[in-house]
Every structure is written in C-alpha cells, then in structure tokens.
Amino acid sequence: MTAPQKDTTHHALAGCGERLRAAREAAGLSVDDVALRLHMPARVVRSLESEDWSRLGAPVFVRGQVRSYARLLGLTTAPMMEALNVGPVEPARLVSRSHIPQTQWWAEQVGRRLIYIVLTLSLAVPAWIATRERLAAEPEPAAPLDLPAGALGGVESAKPAAPRTVVASMAPMTSPASAAAREGLVIRTHAESWLEVMSPAGEVVEKGLLPAGSERRFAHAQVGRLTIGNASAVELRNLGRDVDLAPFARANVARFAVSSGGSLVASD
Numbered sequence: 055m056t057a058p059q060k061d062t063t064h065h066a067l068a069g070c071g072e073r074l075r076a077a078r079e080a081a082g083l084s085v086d087d088v089a090l091r092l093h094m095p096a097r098v099v100r101s102l103e104s105e106d107w108s109r110l111g112a113p114v115f116v117r118g119q120v121r122s123y124a125r126l127l128g129l130t131t132a133p134m135m136e137a138l139n140v141g142p143v144e145p146a147r148l149v150s151r152s153h154i155p156q157t158q159w160w161a162e163q164v165g166r167r168l169i170y171i172v173l174t175l176s177l178a179v180p181a182w183i184a185t186r187e188r189l190a191a192e193p194e195p196a197a198p199l200d201l202p203a204g205a206l207g208g209v210e211s212a213k214p215a216a217p218r219t220v221v222a223s224m225a226p227m228t229s230p231a232s233a234a235a236r237e238g239l240v241i242r243t244h245a246e247s248w249l250e251v252m253s254p255a256g257e258v259v260e261k262g263l264l265p266a267g268s269e270r271r272f273a274h275a276q277v278g279r280l281t282i283g284n285a286s287a288v289e290l291r292n293l294g295r296d297v298d299l300a301p302f303a304r305a306n307v308a309r310f311a312v313s314s315g316g317s318l319v320a321s322d
Contacts, residue, residue, distance in 0.1 A: 070120065070134055071105035077127040078103075092122055094305035099123070114248045114263065114283055119305055238273040239312065240291040241282070248283030251276075254314075277312040279321060292316060 078088060085103075089096040101109045102123055110116045117135065124131045154162075241249065245266045251259040259276055266287075282288050282299065285308035290297040293316050302308040302320045311319045 071103045073129065073134070074120075074123055074127065075103040077129055081127060088123070088126065091126060092119075092305065093303065094119065098305055112248070112283075115305070115307060118284055118307075122306060236273075237291070237294055238271060238316070239277060239280070241268075241270040241272075242289040242291075243268045243287060244289065245284060245287035247285075247288050248281075250281040252279040254278035274312060274314055274316045279311050280309070282308040292318060 078085075085096050085099045088099050092099070098110065098119060101107075102119060107116050110119060120134055121131050124134050241264075243264045243266055247264050247268075248262070249264050249270065250261045251270075251272060253259050253276060256278070259272070260270065264270070282290070283306070285299045285303045285306055288299065288308075290299055297318065299308040302310045302318070309321050311321045313319070
C-alpha cells in the first residue's frame, strides 16, 4: 500500500511555530509580553506558535507577522521565510480608477466659467446702471448771483466725473482648506507594502502589492475603507497634513474608514 501523502504546505511550515515558542520561553517572555511589544492581539501570537496560518489572513500578512516575531526574539529571519510556504505572493494587480472623459472635463470647465461670468455681470451691471442714474440726477452747479450777466460765460461748469465700471473678479477664490481637501489622500511607500482601497459602495478601487517609492492619490469621494499592510513603511497625508498610522495599526496593518469630508475612523 502506498503511504498517504502529507500536505506539502504544512510540512514546509512545520517547525516555525515551535522555534518561535521555544525562543520566547528561553527569553522568559509570556504570550501577553510578546503581544504588547509587537502591538498585536495575543490570539495572533498563539496562532503563529500553533502554525494556524488560516486565522492570520493573506500570505503577505503572515510573512510580515512571522518576520516581526522572529526579529523580536533575535532569530534569523531568512530560514523562517524560506520555510514559510504559505502561498505565492500575488503580483501587484492594480485596478484602473475611473477617469473623467476629456469632453466631460472641458464641459465642466466651460460650465464653471459661465457661472463666474453670470455672477460677475449680475454684480457689475446693476452697479453701473445705479452710477449712471445718480450722475444723471445731479443738477448742474449754478453761477453766483452777484456776478454780472456777461461774466457767466467765464464760469466753467463742473463736469461730472466719468463713471467707474465695477468688474468682479472671474477667478475662483481658493482657500488653503479647500486646496487641501482637493488633494485628498496621498499614500507614499518607503518599502514594499500591501494596499486595499474599497469605494463607499464596497467596490474594489485598488488592491495589490506596492513596491518601495510608490505613490497613490485618491479623492475622498472614491474611498470608503482603506487597508495598508506594512504600515510602518507607509507615509499617509490627508487634507494636506501627515497622518500617524500607529493609532490605526494592529500587527503593522492599518485599517480605517474614510468619510466624504475626509475624516479617518479606525475600523476592524
């Protein structure tokens, strides 16, 4: 009889959890001590030591958590990573974001210009008409009564000043707050990181691995939920200001929801 074949994946992984547990006990640390130092739940530490990879999420998360645990205990990470055959890392699969057609963009620009022109005319024309009416209603200055009649020709009549036309500026007024709101969310990576962006309707906007030096920009209306793996190597700017990802991160994975106004709220 042929001996039943063992699961090659679990066979390759065997020993990682035991090595982590043995190193922890040799260092005199408890599960709670490790969880506190790595900023991850104690159940994740137990899953790593028991090699229960199915409870730890995507393979990229498992690799990051094992690497962090091994570094904490002073273990060499290369052999651990070679044994971690949790599945191939999917290449970055970027989903194209929706783009506004050029004709629609020009139509919106022309529409905005027309609105500014109408507003300008609604302010300038009444002001010009009021100025003309006021000048027309003013009487001409009379000559002094004690001058002889022949001297009237030498008196110069006061000429009304030329009317001034008031023109409102057609340029849109922008404030630092509105400029920061248009900037939206800006993500820059300093090392390989994992990104998942979901729209408010629950659709995938972008998902995959980002190499170091990548930059992504999203409008607040595009994003409902955001997940960032290897958050310590990611720089996030929101509304023109840098955002500290530590309050949103667990096990070096930051998760939060984004409102239409740009505020960030931590999520599980």
